[in-house]
Amino acid sequence: MPLVALLTDDQAAPEARAVFDEIRAARGTDYVNNIWRALANDPKQLRMTWDQVRAVMGPGALDPLTKELIYLAVSAANNCEYCLHTHSHAARAKGMTDAMFAELMQVVLLASQTNRIAISLQVTVDDRYLAPAAAR
C-alpha cells in the first residue's frame, strides 16, 4: 500500500502531466508506471528523476541492455521489490534471455558472498590495487 496516492492524469498537476506525456512519447505506450504516479505528488522531484532517467539510460559507451542488467543487479542488492519486477520486465523487453537472467543472478549471488568475505574479515586492499586510474 503506497504512502501517497497514485495520481491519475486528472489528479496530477500540469507540470506532472507534462512528464507523463514525455514518458508516453519516449516509451511508445499509453501506460504510465505506478512509480511515476506516486512521484507526481511532487512535480519537482518527478521532473528531476525523469530527466535523469532519460540522460542515463540511453545508448552510450554501454548498450541499453547492459545498463538494465546493472540496474537490476543494484535493485537486487538494495532489496527493492518494485524495481526487481519492473526492471526485469524492462530488461526482457530489451533482449535479456532466461540464460542471461540466470547468469546475472549468479554474479549477484557470488558478489553478495565475496563482498561479505572482504567486509567480515576486514581484508586489506592489496597495494597494487590502490592507485587511482589517473595515476596509472
Added chain:
Amino acid sequence: MPLVALLTDDQAAPEARAVFDEIRAARGTDYVNNIWRALANDPKQLRMTWDQVRAVMGPGALDPLTKELIYLAVSAANNCEYCLHTHSHAARAKGMTDAMFAELMQVVLLASQTNRIAISLQVTVDDRYLAPAAAR
C-alpha cells in the same frame, strides 16, 4: 587491518596452497590477492568460494566484461571497499574504458535513487509486472 592473518604460501595448509596454485594458473600470474590469503585460514570455505568464482565468471550467455560490471555495481551497492578496488582493476583488465566506468556509475546512482523512491513511498507493483516469466 584484517581480522585474520593473510597467510603466505608457507603458512597455508596444503588444501589452501592447492587453491592458490589454481588461481595462479587460471590468471596467468604469480600474484595471489589478499582475499584468498585471508580465506586460506579456512581451506573449506576457500575451496567453495574459488570453485564458485570459476563456475560463474567465465564466458556464457553474458560476456566476462559484462559480468565484471555487474560485480562492480553490486560491490558499490554493498559498500565493499576491497571489492571496489579489486574489481574495478579486473574490469579495466577486461576492457572497461573510462567512459564505460562513468556510465556504470551513472546507472548505479540512478538506481540508488529510484530504488529509494519505490521503497520510501511503498509503491505498489503494477499488475502487469507481477506475472513471473514462466506464466507469460
Added chain:
Amino acid sequence: MPLVALLTDDQAAPEARAVFDEIRAARGTDYVNNIWRALANDPKQLRMTWDQVRAVMGPGALDPLTKELIYLAVSAANNCEYCLHTHSHAARAKGMTDAMFAELMQVVLLASQTNRIAISLQVTVDDRYLAPAAAR
C-alpha cells in the same frame, strides 16, 4: 504475517500490560500499535524499547516534529515498511504537511545518491573535515 503472535491485553503478561497502559496514557488513545503487541512476547525487550522511545522522542534541543522527520528518513533508508507507514502518520499528526513530506523525500533521495557516489568512488575525506568537534 508476523513471526510471533500479536498479543491481546488478555494474552500479555502483567509486565507487558503495564507498558501497554503507559503507551495509552502517554498517547491519549486506547489503541496500541502492532509493534508493541509483537514485542509483548518478550516483556523485557518491550520495556527497554518503550523506555527508550519515551526518553528520546520528547521535546529537547530538537522539536518533536523534527525528530519524527529524522525517524522517517532513517526508516526509508532501512527499508522498513511498517515504520514508514506508522511514522508518516505520526509525523502528520505532529504537523508534517504534504510540502514538508515532499522535501523530506527530496533530501532522502539526494542523500541516497551522494552517499553512493562517495562510497562507489571511495572519495577521501578532505583534511579540513577530519578534526572531531572537540578539537576545533
Added chain:
Amino acid sequence: MPLVALLTDDQAAPEARAVFDEIRAARGTDYVNNIWRALANDPKQLRMTWDQVRAVMGPGALDPLTKELIYLAVSAANNCEYCLHTHSHAARAKGMTDAMFAELMQVVLLASQTNRIAISLQVTVDDRYLAPAAAR
C-alpha cells in the same frame, strides 16, 4: 584511496570547471570538496548532481538546518564515512549545536532498533495506517 583521480581545476574539463565555479559562488569560498573533484571525471554526472543539490537543499517548507539533519541521518544509516564528516560540518555551519547532534543520534539509534524490530518480527502494518494520505 579514491577509485578515480581528484581532478584539479587545470585537469578538469571546461564543463566541470564551470560547475566548480558555481559551487564556489554559491558557497562563498574558494574551496571545492573532494567529492566534486572525483565527480569531475564525469562532467555529465557532476552537472546532474550539483543541479540536484541546489534544487533540494535551499529553503522551502523545511529550513536548511532541518534538511542537513535529515541528510546526516541518512548518511549514518547508509554507512557513508565521507558524508558523515562533510555533512556534520555543514550542519554545524548552519547552526547545529552539540545538544542537537546528540538528539539527532539518539533518534537514529532508536530508529535503527525499532526498524529492526518491525523487520525481524515481520510485524503487520495496522489497518489504520495503511490508507495513503490522499485517501484520508
Added chain:
Amino acid sequence: MPLVALLTDDQAAPEARAVFDEIRAARGTDYVNNIWRALANDPKQLRMTWDQVRAVMGPGALDPLTKELIYLAVSAANNCEYCLHTHSHAARAKGMTDAMFAELMQVVLLASQTNRIAISLQVTVDDRYLAPAAAR
C-alpha cells in the same frame, strides 16, 4: 509474487530434480521449499547453493542449532522476509525455545544499535583490538 516460476518436479530439468531428491532424502520429508523450486530455473546455481548448504549447516565446531540462530540473525539484518519465516521454523525444529528466540532478538536489536553508534560516530578501533588473531 516471484520473478520466476516455482517449478514442479515435472517442470524441472533432470539435474534440478536430482537436487530435489537429495533435499528430500537429507530432510526426511517429501516437501521441497519454494526457494529450491525458484532456483530450479538455473540448475547450476541450484546445485552450487545446495552443496554449500550441506557443507556448512551440519555439525562441526558449532552445533546445528547455533548455526540456525546465526542464520536467523543475518536474515534479520538483511531484511529477508522469506528467510526469517523459513529459518525461524528450522531453528524451532532444532530446539529453539521461545526464550531463546527472545534473547536472539535482544542481541540483534542491541547490535543494530551499537553497530550504528560505531558507524555514525566513526569511532576509531582501539589499538589493542587491531592485531589479527595470528599475530597475537
Added chain:
Amino acid sequence: MPLVALLTDDQAAPEARAVFDEIRAARGTDYVNNIWRALANDPKQLRMTWDQVRAVMGPGALDPLTKELIYLAVSAANNCEYCLHTHSHAARAKGMTDAMFAELMQVVLLASQTNRIAISLQVTVDDRYLAPAAAR
C-alpha cells in the same frame, strides 16, 4: 577519525564517569573502549546503551558465547569495522576457537547468499511457514 572527541575520564561529565566505572567493575579491567568514550559526549545515550548491554549480554536461555557469535554475525552483515574488531576479541575471550570462527563465517556467507536469492527472485513464503508461533 571520529566525529566526536573520545573523552578521557577527566573530560567526561560525572554521569558518564559513573558509567565508565560500572564498565570497569563489570569487566574487571581498567580499560574503557573507544565506543564508550565517544558516547560519553551524550551521557543520556551512554547510560541507555550500557544498561541495555548489561541487560542483554549476560547468561540466560542462550549462553554468553552464543550471544557474542550472534553479535559478530550481525556486525558482519551491517559492515561495522569497529564492531567486528572488538566483538571478535570479545568472542575469543569467551571461548571462540579458530574453528568456531571459521564456521560462523561460513554461515554468514551462506546466509548472505541465500538471503539474496530469496530477495532477488522475490520467492513467496511457503504457506506452511506463515503461521506465527503462537498459532501453531
